[in-house]
Amino acid sequence: MDIEAKLHRHERMLREAQDNLRETQDNLRETQDNLRVCREDLGRERETMSTLKATMSHQSDSNLTLAAENTALKARDGARQSQMDADAQQIAELTRKLEEESQKNAALNWEAKENEALRRKLHNTVQELKGNIRVFCRVRPVLPSDLSGILGGSSAGTSVALTSTEDIEKLQEDLTANMIFPDHRDHKEIVLRSSSKSATGQERIEPYAFSFDRVFEPESTQDQVFEEISLLAQSCIDGHNICIFAYGQTGSGKSFTMEGGSTKTTKGMIPRAVEQVFRKTEQLKEKGWEYQIEGQFLEIASYNETIKDLFGKGEIGKKHEIKHDLKTGSTRVTDITVVALNSPSQVETLLASAQSRRSVAATLMNDHSSRSHSVFTLRLSGTNASTGESCKGCLNLVDLAGSERIDTSFSSGTGGTGGLGSKQDRLKETQSINRSLSALGDVIAALGEKANREGKHIPYRNSKLTYLLQKSLSQDSKTLMILNLSPLITHVNESLTALRFATKVNNTRIGTAKKQVRGA
Template structure:
């Protein structure tokens, strides 16, 4: 078996494992077949039949199958003991007589092994005869013992043979495992060889690429080398020049060293002074640091205080804006005409014959001191310091008995502006109204008051930016809001017109011809709620600066004249109208609003304007001129009276229901019909003179304004333009 192991190892690695297994089993069976397996004869007398050679059993071929299920060999079958006693033919046990020549018959006995499965056949003697001698029992026991010993030795030999077979089979299995491992190693070696060949091809390609790259690099290095050669030649030339410069500098250095040696003593002196100055500087730095720390702490406190002040101011502004918004909402729900009251300050020219004129040329003394100005002022007070809505005028009169009687007149409006109020503060209160026309509302703001109370200044203002009136500020607000709304898809077209109503006649202040050449009629459109004036000049406005130039033109054409109240009194009602139409292409919305800014003529009585000697030529020296002023004053008073009648009728309409409103009694009320009929937001700015001489007229204006403030005209409605 050992001689055949090299032959198995050298066999083809591709041979199947099952064929190798069958081959090993066949060789083992051949070895067992050629090994002699003989059992000694059993018995003392008689011929002994030689045992037959052991034949291979079928169980040997299935050794691998049985060994796979279990490695423990089957136990040997226990041999049966020979039957020492035989029955006679008559069924009687034999006696102890000496036996005759016994008939010894060979009886085969089968033994089955557990490990190899071979079958052993032995011959045993059978003693036949009627009886058996007692002397023969001892010899049978001896033979049985010998037979048992041989049988044990045979079983031992079989067990050794089975162990040797198992070791050989284990070697065969190990050889098969080695063969499979070598097969897998061979396949792996082939795969490795293929991958190595592929890597070799890739490496050869990379080498070729590296050779090309190396050739390019060599070429680049040669070019760089040529450049460096040129640079080297340039550097050598520079070096020669530098050496010559160095020689010159060495001479300069030697001279400088001599100079330094002379200045060393001075340097020592300066070092001493510098040390003392550094000491002083250190002390000063310490003081500066202390001051800087204090300053930093102060700045931190100041910044925190400023932030707190800013927060409080922002909260106050937000609260004020919210209050104004709620107030406007309440006013819109109530439907009242809002009324603001403004008292102008005392002017230096108030002591002249024309108290509020722009320049009378009189030689009368002008009050310059505070005492002189206070002596001219009426007794006015403003007790509401928080909301600024109240004004109190104290007047004195004589009773029938000659005693002086002092009366306090309290008036309350939506807002009261003191003499110190600026144009910006006034416009801040009405800026939301100016913006409402962008939203599609009709807005009317008119200034009311006696001559010289500051109506024209409130509406038109002065020449500089700080004194601009409500008209230019409102126009700037409208343009600014329209520009901001462009980002939301709104496009606006803005147009303006400026006219005056003089002696119940409409004059175009923006026209180029003379007055009274064209007849202008007022047309109302009940569907859209808009008002148009025929043959009036309507200018397309592109910027606020264009409006200022139009105001200058209108002021030069407006009718003014001198009265006892004012050297240049406005003898007509001026109406500036701003029409705004907007469309939103993204949402499909459209709106059309109108802003009317009205500067009414003076509201004083005739005897106050021209004196009690009117008609005798005592005022301003001319009878014809006096008749014209009288006609103007009567026309003004008629239109203002018609305005009062319209407001009174509106109040009665709200109380009693349907009532006729006399809009057609004057051109002013008919022009402002849509602004007073409840479809618009209306604001009246009452202007008062602070002078004591005008207290009576001021009380009359205040009572009229109170009546207007208590009038309900309805809720404003947004005007939308039909497509």
């Protein structure tokens, strides 16, 4: 039993050992599985680790780059900051300089205003010294139309057949009066040689010398004439009353001088004066001046002294009267069109339409325009808000009726067939023109006498023209007469009469002016 028990016990122990072995084997397998999983995990972890290491190394590179960039940015920032500091300093410096400059500018502006006031005073003094009455003489060139009567054949049968330029030049010479302009430096003299027959029938050539403030030869341009006149236009801007007359026989160039042609070089004194007034008043804006400019244009018919409104709508039978306002010292023509002027081109258009209206009237009424006085008036009123100054000026540009001598006008047969066409009417008209022209001469002469004798009566009322221009024909105003002369030999007598009339005017001394005049 003991053995059997021992065997059983050994068998049980063997089974237990076998069970243990199986369990251990199972454990071993499980451990081996765990180990494999761990190994796999470890492998993955290693891979992750190496990826992380690579990423870290890349990050560290990036970090280094960023750090370098950061340093560079910081350096640039520093540079910018110092640039900004420098700029701010410069701006402060510039602001200071600007402040200084604007202070200087204000001082200069003030000085300019004072200089402008001084210039006005000096300009006026210069004009006064030159004479408040001045006379210019202008001889027009010989025109193709002067030759055309002879070249083309005239009613008097004086037709000449000319073949060469020499012939034409010779004819031109024959037609031209003997005029000399000896004063090449100052252009103040004109000598007219006229031939006459003595009692014994001998031909005598007599020289007549005249001296004026300026003599313009036939070649002179509108530019040259305006150069002398522009100072007067300036005086008007400065607040003076100015009268510029064109005087001379029909066809001597009065309208050409005053109104002129349509081109830049031929345009006359009226458009040039208007342009200058606009240009100068525009420039004066800088000095604080603001100007209002208005204009009127009228015609005084010489045969009945009626006034026609050239800027008007052409209403027939409208009566206009001249009124002087004693309080304001201004002159007004009733029912006349006064236009606010704002540009030279507007004035050009107005003048052109006035001119075409006159031309129609001239055709209808037998060249009536040359038998009337036209008066273009430009009124300026300026105020300076910064200096408190103000001024009013008036510029009258007058194209006088032709100053024919009665014998020529009456016998010339140019009376035509219109309403004023009879010789009797023509005679009356010429007499009436001469009356109004001599009324003008009388006013100028009386002004000259008044300068020497206080209280002298000035006969302004003797003609509508002088009555209209009363305020601009006084000792305080400036007058310029432009004597227009024909160069033709056939007009020598008219030219002599006109030169003598102009000399009388030139001999008149008004105001402080002193003139050196040589009589004829």
